[in-house]
Amino acid sequence: MAITDIDQYAHLTDSDVETLGAELDAIRRDIEESRGEADAKYIRRAITIQRSLAAGGRLALMFSNKKVAWAAGTAMLSLAKIIENMELGHNVMHGQWDWMNDPEVHSASWEWDTTCPSVQWKHSHNFVHHKYTNVVGMDDDVGYGILRVTRDQPWEWWNVGNPIYNLTLGTFFEYGVALHHLETEKLRSKEKTYRQAAKDLRVIGTKVGKQAAKDYLIYPVLAGPNWKTTLTANFTSNIIRNYWAYMVIFCGHFPDGAEKFTVEEFENEDQPRWYLRQMLGSANFKAGPLMRFMSGNLSHQIEHHLFPDLPSSRYEEIGVRVRELCDKYDLPYTTGTLLGQYAQSFRTIAKLALPNSLLKATSDDAPETASELRFAIREGMTDHFGVDPETGKRRGLRTALRELKNSPVRSAHVGRAASGSPGRNQN
């Protein structure tokens, strides 16, 4: 069972959580007050770079029969598509630049260069995913309705294909995102009618049609005799963009230590605890300036989830302050290299093709999901957290996790005993 009592899990007292919330609010206020000229320049420049790359790429591909032109054109086009999806589309639609009052760079008007209609995405991503982040059963990004990404999700026979579905999703990621809004899960559970789904599908179809016509009909036609090489170049750049976006996004919530939550937790939640859930549920990866830019600053997934509507260019600076808070409250700050984080995500997905009975850890104590029960044996059901009055030191979640790692209690036993016990109200 994923986290049910977030205070317990985080090893924080009531007042700790309150002050943490207030400190995060203060960060928001500071950033909002200091937004200005430099930020506006940043996004303008990003837009200029993106459009120049797109135009340059399309132009080069007019001569795509030459290998050099094919390679250069494909590279430029891929970069343009990546930047448009990540740093521009994703962030503008989050309202990160709405403060500029610029009608052309605004969440209400931006349509992105991918097959997913922005109206639907703003619902499925901005609302569903960002509000219900990692609440199993409420956040459709937990597996997108086709993957098993945590052992909190019951195993079904078709989950054996998990790693294959995952790679297929990566390859055709933009279509996966486009279909996300259909909410297949809800269709299955009859919360949504087929008529509604058909309506959504029509909107998706129109956008897909426009996008596909551009890459697979119009530019090839314009390239005349070079139509074939233009087509392959466009296809290649779409696939490159898809893999990149997929990889960045999977590094955000599926590496070890990105926690999952229960509906019970969500129901008892206030704003500070919402923050805490975002912090514990997200994962970063290490990136320099270029990588940050190319990932739409989603290398700072934790900061993004805390403040989805603050300018992406400020996440680096926000990250410094968030880390300070993690130190102060002895909380983990989940990060690692891009490849490391991806490898962990993939390993989890591969493992979860199997039913829980074949897996060692339980959903109280697994790399991708844990609950407050993982500390139960060592600590009992402690509710005295906070700073030790004698030593003045705080023994918090990070320390507790470290202890657990250094001298593990036989996790299989703990987990099974705990979640199997009918006396507890989680089941």
Add this chain to the structure above:
Amino acid sequence: MNLLKWSKRPAAGVEARKPEVNILRGLVARATTPLLPDDYLHLINPLWSARELRGKVLDVTKETDDTATVTIRTGWGFPDSYKPGQYVGIGLQIEGKWHWRSYSLTSIGAGENKTIAITVKANPDGFLSSHLVDGVSPGTIIRLQSPKGDFHLPEPVPGKILFVTAGSGITPVMAMLRQLSAHGQTPDIVHIHSAPTRDDVIFLDEMEQLADEADDYDLNLQLTKEMGKFDVSRMDEWAPDWRERECWACGPVALLDAMEAHYEDGGLRERLHVERFAIARTDHGGEGGTVKFAISDKEAEIDGATTLLEAGENLGIQMAFGCRMGICQTCVVPLAGGYVRDLRTGEERREGERIQTCISAVSGECTLDL
């Protein structure tokens, strides 16, 4: 016909001087989708875009100490004819943020000449107006909105006219005067204009010259420092036949209110045309106020902690929402008038900005187009 529609579709809603341009724009947009070709072209020349109208400041000339005329070269799509007396929306980027206000056009829009002029008075709390008067350098790119407004002369021009203006309220009327003389039209005009001193009278030379040359233009200056405020009840002294005249009035709220009352009493309300610039800037304490939902024609009195989303829902209005906590942007709507306060940061937002109804409360008074 259908083919024509199909060709134009991506460019629907783009303001083009020549409609044929939108066919081309629409066709090219198939290759630039989801953008318009304009989105690429304006990177080469900022004026090459009609998606959002743009202009370039050519020149700023002082009229009085605190007034200047700003001449603007308009970009693609800006209509070349408008009615003198109409106003135009101007957006200027200051510290990263676009600020939007409306100003009367003082140019009269003559054919191929792609420039317009506005005359702006820097009022002390007018952040943008001071910027325009003192801070804008030629070459600055600004945003524009198409000319709007019902404050203009009808066709045909009435034979007897009364203008009542005060301060910068002269600007729309100046445009009318210029148009009349450009067209050689000479209706019988009585003009009452009030300003503190002669030095404060914008376009003084031009008006006096006109008064000298044209017999039918009778200019009456009310210099309030020496002569006191213009009192509407004394209108008979200057324009005994005011009842027979079609009147256009523009100036501070108090003047317009008095004018309206005066005409109301005389049973002549439909003779009076007013232009109100000052937004009722009421309470700034964020203690709530009145929210108006213009389309549903409903309003409510709410406190400073009630969100606009809740207020609308309580009135039974269909409001779009998602997260209800300020993160999803589902509830974004343009603020059609007045002021609101962002509950998360306390920041005040005003007419023309797009706001999130789930985290905004009214600050004094506001109007939403819902």
